[in-house]
Amino acid sequence: MVEDIDFKIVYPNIPIQKYLIFGERIRLALESAEVCKAGELLTIFLGNCSDSLSQSIHSELSDTEYGIFCEGNKIVLAGFLAAGIERDCQRFIDDISNVAKDAEKFYPDGFVFREKYYLWEPTLPAPEFISKIGVYNCGDDKYSLCYRAVKGAFEKYIKALTDASFLVVAQNAVNFNTLCVLERDGLTVYVNYHPRRCVLNISVTTRAYSLPSYTCEKEVCGYVLAQVWVKIGMGYVIRLRDGSFIIIDSGHTIDSERIIETLNQLDVLKKAKFKITAWIITHAHVDHYNGILMLAEKYSDQFDVRQFIYNIPDDSETVGYQVLDKRFNHVFPKALEQFGNPSVYKPHTGEKFDLDDIHIEVLYTHEDMFSEYLNEMNDTSTVLMMTIKSNKILFAGDIYSRGADILVSYYENNLKCDYLQVPHHGYQNGGNAIFYKYCAPKVAMIPMSGTVQGKSSINKTIGDLDVAGCRNILVTNQDIVKNILIELD
Numbered sequence: 001m002v003e004d005i006d007f008k009i010v011y012p013n014i015p016i017q018k019y020l021i022f023g024e025r026i027r028l029a030l031e032s033a034e035v036c037k038a039g040e041l042l043t044i045f046l047g048n049c050s051d052s053l054s055q056s057i058h059s060e061l062s063d064t065e066y067g068i069f070c071e072g073n074k075i076v077l078a079g080f081l082a083a084g085i086e087r088d089c090q091r092f093i094d095d096i097s098n099v100a101k102d103a104e105k106f107y108p109d110g111f112v113f114r115e116k117y118y119l120w121e122p123t124l125p126a127p128e129f130i131s132k133i134g135v136y137n138c139g140d141d142k143y144s145l146c147y148r149a150v151k152g153a154f155e156k157y158i159k160a161l162t163d164a165s166f167l168v169v170a171q172n173a174v175n176f177n178t179l180c181v182l183e184r185d186g187l188t189v190y191v192n193y194h195p196r197r198c199v200l201n202i203s204v205t206t207r208a209y210s211l212p213s214y215t216c217e218k219e220v221c222g223y224v225l226a227q228v229w230v231k232i233g234m235g236y237v238i239r240l241r242d243g244s245f246i247i248i249d250s251g252h253t254i255d256s257e258r259i260i261e262t263l264n265q266l267d268v269l270k271k272a273k274f275k276i277t278a279w280i281i282t283h284a285h286v287d288h289y290n291g292i293l294m295l296a297e298k299y300s301d302q303f304d305v306r307q308f309i310y311n312i313p314d315d316s317e318t319v320g321y322q323v324l325d326k327r328f329n330h331v332f333p334k335a336l337e338q339f340g341n342p343s344v345y346k347p348h349t350g351e352k353f354d355l356d357d358i359h360i361e362v363l364y365t366h367e368d369m370f371s372e373y374l375n376e377m378n379d380t381s382t383v384l385m386m387t388i389k390s391n392k393i394l395f396a397g398d399i400y401s402r403g404a405d406i407l408v409s410y411y412e413n414n415l416k417c418d419y420l421q422v423p424h425h426g427y428q429n430g431g432n433a434i435f436y437k438y439c440a441p442k443v444a445m446i447p448m449s450g451t452v453q454g455k456s457s458i459n460k461t462i463g464d465l466d467v468a469g470c471r472n473i474l475v476t477n478q479d480i481v482k483n484i485l486i487e488l489d
């Protein structure tokens, strides 16, 4: 006999949006499965909830463990990483569908299933007097513990690590934000403290710490920055003093040849292949990287790419996003192969590095959004401040207002720049008036789509830039169908 199941799903006090998606999957599975559990209310806890059983189970789990625990009519799908909870949910749904029709219970009382998300488990000192917000899967064998932290927590934690024999390998600071990188026995720990947001991020990986670098052998030309006229999306090309290039994004599939035309327009070396010192991808939206896929497919023999630079969220952190948003991690490895497998560098907030005499600071990545919840791929844009000669150029990708708020809280007047790539193509949901006020650029660059949107859709942004004192606005759109070239002195 099949009976309805009386159940409820309980979420943490501040549920990450994707938990609601997991809960919905469980609800559907329970309602459609031919199983019975009559008589009593079944309560399913998703993650660390305000419940004594859920909390006592979580107090026994390490940061990367997850599992299913059953006590009476309570089932706890436990874990700190959303990726672990997702695995719990999938197993639970599989178990619901596999259970026999007359099964008395899904799990017997006292049932425990327990696994680790990462096979390795670092033994880091636990930070004192601060509360954990959660654990974030940064991908690439790296995860981040996020804490609510007050003044002094950073220094105390660095001391705890050095007392535990970790060695400091890098230290950076911008406007009170501090990054300290430490290493020990094959582990690299990044400690990032943002006092204005009271957030301490401790990220750990088994990958060795290294930064991109490049040295020009011979100066043959001046620096030029090109805002490429693309039909859909955004693309920039920077010519270095040795005639090699840094490219940022590429526009959509239709724009791949626009990138080649731009490289030809700026090329002084006239060699068989364009020398690409670095190819930066701001985020995994098709209007920013699909052109690269097409170039890899059709024109890879014209490119000598030294390295790609990007930090794209792990699929486990983008549950519920559109299919197109989750495509990058699956299709880009093929493009890398077609380009001859150049190295890939994954930037993290607080890092600084030089490509020849171009200084680059990483101001923001999707990892900074974890202290809140990440629900929009545009807010995963990597934001970079690039200094070329005396010019500060801020590339903001497509960040929305929430990402812009984080940047303002981190950096305030340090966002001041000479050139600003206006976020999200200048549309009013990218950036915000306060962000523009702090950036106060001399020149605003707006890479609009050439075939889709008209200039009227950026009027609000132009007004905000005007209030911020910026009246020099360079737009590429369907009215201005040519590259904008800026010589950088």
Ligand SMILES: [Fe+2]
Residues within 6 Å of the ligand: 233, 234, 285, 287, 288, 398, 424, 425
């Ligand atoms: Fe875009």
